[in-house]
Amino acid sequence: ENQIKWWQKAVIYQIYPRSFQDSNNDGIGDLKGIISRLDYVKKLGADVIWLNPIYKSPNMDNGYDISDYEAINPEFGTMDDFDTLLKEAHARGIKVVMDLVVNHSSDQHQWFVESRSSKDAYKRDFYIWRDPVDGHEPNNWGSYFSGPAWKFDEATGQYYLKLFADGQPDLNWENPKLRQAIYDMMNAWVDRGIDGFRMDTISLYSKRPGLPDGPVMEGSQYADPGERVANGPRIHEFIQEMRQKVLNNKDMITVGEASATDIENAKKYANLDGSEVNMVFQFEHVELDSNPEPALTKWYDQRLPLPRLKENLTKWQTAMAGVAWNSLYWENHDQPRSVSRFGSDKPEFRVKSAKMLATLLHFMQGTPYIYQGQEIGMTNAKNFGWDDFDDIEIKNARKYLVDRDHLVDADTMLSYVHYKGRDNARTPMQWTNGKNAGFTEGTPWLKLNDNFEEINVDAALADEDSVFYHYQKLINFRHNLDIVTTGRYELLDLDDEEVYAYKRVGEKEELLVINSFVEESIERDYQVPENAERLISNYKDDEGKTLRPFESKVYRIK
Numbered sequence: 001e002n003q004i005k006w007w008q009k010a011v012i013y014q015i016y017p018r019s020f021q022d023s024n025n026d027g028i029g030d031l032k033g034i035i036s037r038l039d040y041v042k043k044l045g046a047d048v049i050w051l052n053p054i055y056k057s058p059n060m061d062n063g064y065d066i067s068d069y070e071a072i073n074p075e076f077g078t079m080d081d082f083d084t085l086l087k088e089a090h091a092r093g094i095k096v097v098m099d100l101v102v103n104h105s106s107d108q109h110q111w112f113v114e115s116r117s118s119k120d121a122y123k124r125d126f127y128i129w130r131d132p133v134d135g136h137e138p139n140n141w142g143s144y145f146s147g148p149a150w151k152f153d154e155a156t157g158q159y160y161l162k163l164f165a166d167g168q169p170d171l172n173w174e175n176p177k178l179r180q181a182i183y184d185m186m187n188a189w190v191d192r193g194i195d196g197f198r199m200d201t202i203s204l205y206s207k208r209p210g211l212p213d214g215p216v217m218e219g220s221q222y223a224d225p226g227e228r229v230a231n232g233p234r235i236h237e238f239i240q241e242m243r244q245k246v247l248n249n250k251d252m253i254t255v256g257e258a259s260a261t262d263i264e265n266a267k268k269y270a271n272l273d274g275s276e277v278n279m280v281f282q283f284e285h286v287e288l289d290s291n292p293e294p295a296l297t298k299w300y301d302q303r304l305p306l307p308r309l310k311e312n313l314t315k316w317q318t319a320m321a322g323v324a325w326n327s328l329y330w331e332n333h334d335q336p337r338s339v340s341r342f343g344s345d346k347p348e349f350r351v352k353s354a355k356m357l358a359t360l361l362h363f364m365q366g367t368p369y370i371y372q373g374q375e376i377g378m379t380n381a382k383n384f385g386w387d388d389f390d391d392i393e394i395k396n397a398r399k400y401l402v403d404r405d406h407l408v409d410a411d412t413m414l415s416y417v418h419y420k421g422r423d424n425a426r427t428p429m430q431w432t433n434g435k436n437a438g439f440t441e442g443t444p445w446l447k448l449n450d451n452f453e454e455i456n457v458d459a460a461l462a463d464e465d466s467v468f469y470h471y472q473k474l475i476n477f478r479h480n481l482d483i484v485t486t487g488r489y490e491l492l493d494l495d496d497e498e499v500y501a502y503k504r505v506g507e508k509e510e511l512l513v514i515n516s517f518v519e520e521s522i523e524r525d526y527q528v529p530e531n532a533e534r535l536i537s538n539y540k541d542d543e544g545k546t547l548r549p550f551e552s553k554v555y556r557i558k
């Protein structure tokens with residue numbers, strides 16, 4: 001029998017530092033702000049915080065373009081502030097996970113400055129340079145942020161690969177000197193006392209030899225970068241090497257962000273034998289509601305039929321069991337607000353559906369992640385117009401897909417962005433109903449969601465029926481009820497389009513988890529025995545077979 005590891009019973013709270021809490025009123029969240037809110041995280045009950053990148057960066061992609069991996073971005077504070085944050089978190093029993101962004105750096109990083117300086121620079125091969133082909137890009141790969149995956153550099157007359165923004169050149173993992181430089185940098189952070197890494201775009205490090213063209217996506221001039229690049233031939237070798245050179249024998253928590261990763265690869269990354277990382281973020285369940293036109297990728301505003309979500313999550317629950325470990329998430333800084341996407345943000349259903357989604361996820365097998373604001377049911381920011389967005393992914397979608405390629409008109413794209421855009425999750429945290437929701441006294445770097453007068457932490461803490469206290473209870477169950485970690489997952493009624501019900505089956509007991517996704521009352525008979533104990537629900541009472549709007553309940557059956 002596998003022994004339960006601490007991170008299999010842990011709940012992780014994700015902090016997007018820019019938008020969490022500003023301490024000096026420059027409109028940008030910072031480390032001192034985070035320190036001042038650690039008691040809040042503790043009250044929620046989370047075991048770990050994961051910080052989005054806080055390193056030095058010109059912020060082309062909000063810190064995912066790093067110009068110095070060993071320096072704190074002055075906007076966020078100093079290294080002393082960071083050490084204080086670490087100390088204060090540890091004093092509260094909270095672990096700290098740092099983002100690790102090493103598929104690419106910023107074009108301002110010293111490595112790239114040297115690399116681009118001449119064709120025979122010592123660090124030339126820290127990045128991926130190719131000659132033009134017939135005056136064009138070296139291959140047909142598209143960028144994740146729309147447009148081509150290559151940028152021409154006048155200085156040496158070559159292109160460099162950049163799967164994301166122009167300012168994010170891809171690092172060349174084939175080069176052992178580069179890999180060693182990354183491991184040295186990681187070890188410096190380990191020595192500082194951090195507790196783990198969330199590894200950005202882990203599936204993209206190993207590029208296929210020769211960088212071959214791919215099939216062009218219908219309606220586009222580019223090949224899908226995910227299919228071309230993800231899980232390349234040396235990827236598991238690289239991760240195992242990293243494990244040996246940095247992480248071995250250390251009780252750290254590691255999660256790989258693995259876009260375009262299937263079960264087979266996930267089983268290797270997140271294998272319980274500990275050879276690579278503890279767990280991965282898989283992307284399938286957040287890509288089911290993508291546009292049927294491949295060239296429009298994620299940009300869409302239609303809901304997916306519930307059976308498709310059930311089928312997908314069930315596949316991951318079942319295939320990983322006993323072999324590897326899942327991460328569980330609805331939200332992060334790249335995803336829209338779950339209550340707007342999978343539940344309902346109508347005032348009469350927001351709290352009910354936010355709790356329902358929380359219960360559905362938190363009784364599954366894996367390590368749950370809560371993204372800041374999710375625990376109070378924050379919603380998508382529908383008050384944003386084209387001039388309000390900051391996110392480069394949104395801006396490039398407008399530039400390439402609307403203005404250059406005319407794949408959709410601007411109004412349709414705006415509707416897609418309101419549904420799926422990343423800025424929905426990046427609006428400042430809503431602490432109070434006062435000025436700028438208590439985030440800053442200055443001018444916030446990104447507009448607030450205009451519903452902060454109703455939806456804020458003060459209100460949530462004052463209401464014993466709030467989404468916040470629901471999450472608190474769920475975290476408690478994970479800590480105290482082993483079956484949440486170990487039970488066998490069993491889906492009920494795949495074809496039911498209105499209810500997502502499943503069981504967790506243990507040796508002596510089982511849990512029955514019932515979640516309605518509809519705004520009406522419906523009838524369902526799950527043959528709940530008389531002596532079943534109702535562990536948690538989003539309604540005060542139980543009407544048995546009648547499920548009220550977004551009703552969610554969990555029975556413990558012995």
Ligand code: TEU
Nearest residue numbers: 061064101144164200201259298334393
């Ligand atoms: O995201 C990686 C990733 O796969 C993105 O394409 C993601 O799918 C997209 O943002 C969703 O629309 C990571 C970070 O989480 C993201 O914030 C960064 O922008 C990206 O890497 C580049 O570093």
Ligand code: CA
Nearest residue numbers: 023024028030
């Ligand atoms: Ca600040």
